[in-house]
Amino acid sequence: xxxxxxxxxxxxxxxxxxxxxxxxxxxxxxxxxxxxxxxxxxxxxxxxxxxxxxxxxxxxxxxxxxxxxxxxxxxxxxxxxxxxxxxxxxxxxxxxxxxxxxxxxxxxxxxxxxxx
Amino acid sequence: xxxxxxxxxxxxxxxxxxxxxxxxxxxxxxxxxxxxxxxxxxxxxxxxxxxxxxxxxxxxxxxxxxxxxxxxxxxxxxxxxxxxxxxxxxxxxxxxxxxxxxxxxxxxxxxxx
Numbered sequence: 001x002x003x004x005x006x007x008x009x010x011x012x013x014x015x016x017x018x019x020x021x022x023x024x025x026x027x028x029x030x031x032x033x034x035x036x037x038x039x040x041x042x043x044x045x046x047x048x049x050x051x052x053x054x055x056x057x058x059x060x061x062x063x064x065x066x067x068x069x070x071x072x073x074x075x076x077x078x079x080x081x082x083x084x085x086x087x088x089x090x091x092x093x094x095x096x097x098x099x100x101x102x103x104x105x106x107x108x109x110x111x112x113x114x115x116x
Numbered sequence: 117x118x119x120x121x122x123x124x125x126x127x128x129x130x131x132x133x134x135x136x137x138x139x140x141x142x143x144x145x146x147x148x149x150x151x152x153x154x155x156x157x158x159x160x161x162x163x164x165x166x167x168x169x170x171x172x173x174x175x176x177x178x179x180x181x182x183x184x185x186x187x188x189x190x191x192x193x194x195x196x197x198x199x200x201x202x203x204x205x206x207x208x209x210x211x212x213x214x215x216x217x218x219x220x221x222x223x224x225x226x227x228x229x
Binding site (some may be wrong): 033037041043044045046047050051052091095102103104105106107108 | 132147149158159161164166172177207209212213216217218219220222225
């Protein structure tokens with residue numbers, strides 16, 4: 001079974017609007033972490049935001065926020081006020097319990113294209 | 117501050133040749149990861165090290181692949197002999213053991229003809 005599922009292969013968003021990227025995960029661990037990375041066309045992987053399973057508040061970093069719904073096992077990324085530079089692939093990733101070390105499992109990604 | 121450094125950035129080689137990819141992690145980081153990214157398989161973890169010790173190499177595709185980390189500031193991923201199906205972007209990433217987020221290098225784009 002897939003541990004990280006990103007069901008949206010691609011999406012368009014209008015500049016200055018908000019966009020939500022879906023991510024669901026599967027784990028039996030109580031302690032885990034969820035991450036989002038951005039990969040622009042230049043190819044580098046850029047860390048965006050982190051949410052720990054015990055964090056009570058949703059993580060935020062500037063225009064990025066993580067909508068964490070533990071019972072649903074979802075960790076959606078919200079990008080507010082989209083900019084042209086937000087056009088990229090976005091990957092959701094999970095680190096399971098401490099026994100797994102810092103190993104991350106990545107989803108298949110969602111390609112976002114921001115339209116002017 | 118310097119990020120993760122990888123070399124070469126691009127490598128084109130012929131089938132059967134040995135390929136060595138190099139990585140310098142962020143100073144002070146004690147976990148290092150090697151990933152491979154292809155269109156078909158996405159981003160796959162090949163191997164990772166904690167404090168220079170290999171912890172999990174279950175993602176290494178076969179014996180042609182080997183990785184070493186002789187010290188805290190250097191790691192190599194070697195493919196011998198290389199095959200066309202090894203063509204991919206290979207990323208190195210590093211992190212602190214106590215934290216979770218990994219910081220990626222720019223990647224090495226490998227083409228095996």
